[in-house]
Amino acid sequence: MASKFETPQVRKFPIIPKLENSATSHLSPFKSKEEFQSSLGYPGELVENWQEKAIDKMGDLLGKYRSLRVYLDSCIQCGACTDKCHYYQGTKDPNNMPVGRQNLMRSVYRRYFTLPGKYFPKLVGAKDLTKEVLDDWYSYYHQCSQCRRCAVFCPIGIDTAEISMAAREVMDSIGVGQKYCNEIIGKVHKIGNNLGLPEPALADTLEGLEEDVLDDTEIDVKFPLDVKDSEVLLVTPSADFFAEPHVDGLIGYAKVFHQAGISWTLSSHASEAANFGMFIGSYDNMKKLAMRIREAALELNVKRIVFGECGHAWRVAYSFLNTLAGPFDFLDPRYPVPQHICEITNGLIDQNVLNFDKSANDDMTLTYHDSCNVARASSMGGIMGGQFTIPRKIIQTVANNFYDMDDETIKEKTYCCGGGGGLLTDDLMELRVKGALPRMEALKHLIEEKGVTHMAAICAICKSQFSKVFQYYDLELDQIVSLHQLVSNALIMNKKEV
Amino acid sequence: MAIEVNGKSFETDEEGYLANLNDWEKDVATVMAKEDDIELSDDHWEIINFLREYYEEYQIAPAVRVLTKAVGKKLGKDKGNSKYLYELFPYGPGKQACKFAGLPKPTGCV
Numbered sequence: 001m002a003s004k005f006e007t008p009q010v011r012k013f014p015i016i017p018k019l020e021n022s023a024t025s026h027l028s029p030f031k032s033k034e035e036f037q038s039s040l041g042y043p044g045e046l047v048e049n050w051q052e053k054a055i056d057k058m059g060d061l062l063g064k065y066r067s068l069r070v071y072l073d074s075c076i077q078c079g080a081c082t083d084k085c086h087y088y089q090g091t092k093d094p095n096n097m098p099v100g101r102q103n104l105m106r107s108v109y110r111r112y113f114t115l116p117g118k119y120f121p122k123l124v125g126a127k128d129l130t131k132e133v134l135d136d137w138y139s140y141y142h143q144c145s146q147c148r149r150c151a152v153f154c155p156i157g158i159d160t161a162e163i164s165m166a167a168r169e170v171m172d173s174i175g176v177g178q179k180y181c182n183e184i185i186g187k188v189h190k191i192g193n194n195l196g197l198p199e200p201a202l203a204d205t206l207e208g209l210e211e212d213v214l215d216d217t218e219i220d221v222k223f224p225l226d227v228k229d230s231e232v233l234l235v236t237p238s239a240d241f242f243a244e245p246h247v248d249g250l251i252g253y254a255k256v257f258h259q260a261g262i263s264w265t266l267s268s269h270a271s272e273a274a275n276f277g278m279f280i281g282s283y284d285n286m287k288k289l290a291m292r293i294r295e296a297a298l299e300l301n302v303k304r305i306v307f308g309e310c311g312h313a314w315r316v317a318y319s320f321l322n323t324l325a326g327p328f329d330f331l332d333p334r335y336p337v338p339q340h341i342c343e344i345t346n347g348l349i350d351q352n353v354l355n356f357d358k359s360a361n362d363d364m365t366l367t368y369h370d371s372c373n374v375a376r377a378s379s380m381g382g383i384m385g386g387q388f389t390i391p392r393k394i395i396q397t398v399a400n401n402f403y404d405m406d407d408e409t410i411k412e413k414t415y416c417c418g419g420g421g422g423l424l425t426d427d428l429m430e431l432r433v434k435g436a437l438p439r440m441e442a443l444k445h446l447i448e449e450k451g452v453t454h455m456a457a458i459c460a461i462c463k464s465q466f467s468k469v470f471q472y473y474d475l476e477l478d479q480i481v482s483l484h485q486l487v488s489n490a491l492i493m494n495k496k497e498v
Numbered sequence: 499m500a501i502e503v504n505g506k507s508f509e510t511d512e513e514g515y516l517a518n519l520n521d522w523e524k525d526v527a528t529v530m531a532k533e534d535d536i537e538l539s540d541d542h543w544e545i546i547n548f549l550r551e552y553y554e555e556y557q558i559a560p561a562v563r564v565l566t567k568a569v570g571k572k573l574g575k576d577k578g579n580s581k582y583l584y585e586l587f588p589y590g591p592g593k594q595a596c597k598f599a600g601l602p603k604p605t606g607c608v
Binding site: 030178181187193194195196197198200201204205209210212237239240241242247274310424426427454460461464468477 | 560
C-alpha cells in the first residue's frame with residue numbers, strides 16, 4: 001500500500017548527516033480539490049496570473065506580519081540551525097535544513113521586495129518566482145511540521161514555522177492547497193470536527209464508552225453531550241472519540257471530572273479542539289474555527305472551558321483564543337481562560353481530591369514525549385516551565401516507573417513526532433518515518449538503558465503518528481499511551497455514587 | 499483514477515478509495531484486497547459488512563472501540579480487540595477495511 005523507502009538506521013550517536021541534494025524533492029502531498037478549496041474561500045485551481053497574485057499576497061503578509069519581514073531580512077546564514085530539524089536528520093536533504101527551507105522564500109522576497117534584489121538579483125541570491133520555485137515551495141513547505149525547534153537554536157530567533165505558514169497561505173491564495181489540511185478544515189466548518197463525525201454518531205460513541213467504563217469499574221461515569229449549565233465545556237480533539245490510545249485518555253478525563261464532582265459536557269457544535277487554520281497560516285480560518293468554541297460555550301452556558309490532550313490546539317487556545325474568539329467575560333473569572341486538562345488534574349492532585357493506586361501502572365516503565373506546540377508555544381499552571389513539570393508530575397503521581405529521555409531531546413529542545421503541522425497523512429508516510437528518527441533514537445536508547453516500555457504524550461497527532469511509525473522501528477503500536485490513560489488506570493474511584 | 503473490476507471501471511480518489519459509495523459491489527472489495535496482497539476470508543467479510551451497516555446508519559465509519567466491541571459481541575471476546583483487526587487488516591482497520599468496504603477514508607488526527 002505504501003511506497004517503498006528505507007527506514008533510517010538508528011544511530012548510536014547522532015551525527016550531522018552528509019548532504020544528499022534533492023533527497024526528498026519527490027515528496028509532495030496530494031493537492032486539494034476544488035470543492036475543498038472553495039469552502040475555505042480559496043481558488044479551486046492555480047489561477048492564471050498566479051505569479052503576480054502570489055507576490056501581491058506576499059506583500060500583504062509582509063505588511064501584516066512584521067515578524068515575517070524581520071525573519072526574511074535578518075538571517076546571517078550562521079549555520080546554527082542546520083542540523084536541528086528532524087526532517088533534515090532523517091532525509092539528509094539540504095532544503096530541510098531550516099535555513100534552506102527559509103531561503104526558498106527568502107530568495108523570492110529579495111527579488112521582489114528589496115532594492116538590490118530588484119536590480120542585481122544574482123549578487124544577492126534573489127530568484128524569480130517560477131513554476132519550479134513554486135513546486136519546491138509546495139514540496140518543502142509541506143516537509144516542515146512547524147515545530148519551531150530550529151528557532152530555539154537560532155541566535156536571532158527566526159521562526160521557520162511562521163515562514164512555512166506564510167508560504168502555505170500564499171499558495172492557498174493562488175489555488176495551490178493541500179488536500180489533507182483543507183479537506184479537514186472544511187469538515188469542521190460544516191460538521192464541527194476533523195473526522196466529520198455527525199452528532200448521532202458522536203452520541204452513540206459516547207454511550208458506548210459509558211457502558212465500557214461501567215463494565216470495567218461498576219461506576220456510572222457519564223460522558224455528557226450538549227448538557228446546558230454544566231460547569232465545564234470540554235473541547236478535545238475528535239481523535240479522542242475515534243482512535244486508540246486517544247480514547248483511553250478521554251476515559252481518563254471523564255473519570256477525573258466524575259471523581260472530583262465537576263459537572264462537564266462535550267459539545268456537538270465544537271466537537272474539535274484542533275485548529276488546522278494555524279497549519280495553513282490562515283487567520284480567517286483559524287478565527288472561524290475558534291468561534292465555534294465561543295458559540296458552544298455561550299449556548300451551553302458553561303463557566304469554564306477546558307482543553308483535552310491536543311498539542312497545537314493548546315497553542316491556539318493558550319496564545320490566541322482570546323483575540324480570536326474573545327472576550328470571555330461571560331465565564332467564571334476565578335479560572336484562567338482556557339484551562340488544560342493537565343492543569344485540572346494537577347490542581348486536584350494538589351488539593352488531595354484524587355487518590356491513586358500507582359501499582360496499577362506497574363506493568364509499564366514510562367517516558368514522556370513533550371509535544372512541540374505545548375513545549376515551545378505555551379505554558380501551564382501559570383508557572384514558568386509548567387508545561388514541562390506538570391505532565392511529568394502527573395505521571396509520577398500515578399505511576400512508579402518513569403525516566404526522561406536525553407536532555408537534548410526533551411522540554412524546549414524536544415523533537416517533533418514527525419507528523420505535526422498538517423503532515424499526518426499517508427501520502428507523506430516516507431517523510432513521517434524519516435522525520436521520526438531523532439525521537440526514535442532517544443526512545444530506543446532509553447529502552448536499552450532503562451528498560452522503558454511505553455511513552456506517554458498529550459497530543460492527538462503525536463499519538464497517531466507514533467502508533468503508525470513505531471512498526472518501522474521495530475516497536476509495537478500500543479507502546480504509545482495517553483497521559484490520562486495512566487491517570488485512568490490508577491485513579492481510585494469511589495464505589496458509592498454521589 | 500479508477501480500478502477495473504470484472505471489466506467495469508470504478509472511479510477512485512488518489513489513495514484508491516472509491517469515489518462513490520453507491521458504486522460498491524463485493525468484487526470491488528476483492529480486487530482492492532488483492533492489490534494489497536490480502537485474500538478476503540469470512541472473517542474479513544464480517545468486518546466489511548459491519549462497516550457498511552454502521553456507515554449507512556451514521557454516515558461515518560465506526561470508532562475503533564465501537565468496532566472492536568461489536569466484533570467482540572458477535573465473534574467472541576478474544577476477537578474484540580484491535581490486535582485481531584490488525585491481523586486481518588495490517589494497514590489498520592480504520593483505513594484499510596474502510597477502503598475495501600467502499601467508505602471514504604477517515605480524516606483528522608487518526
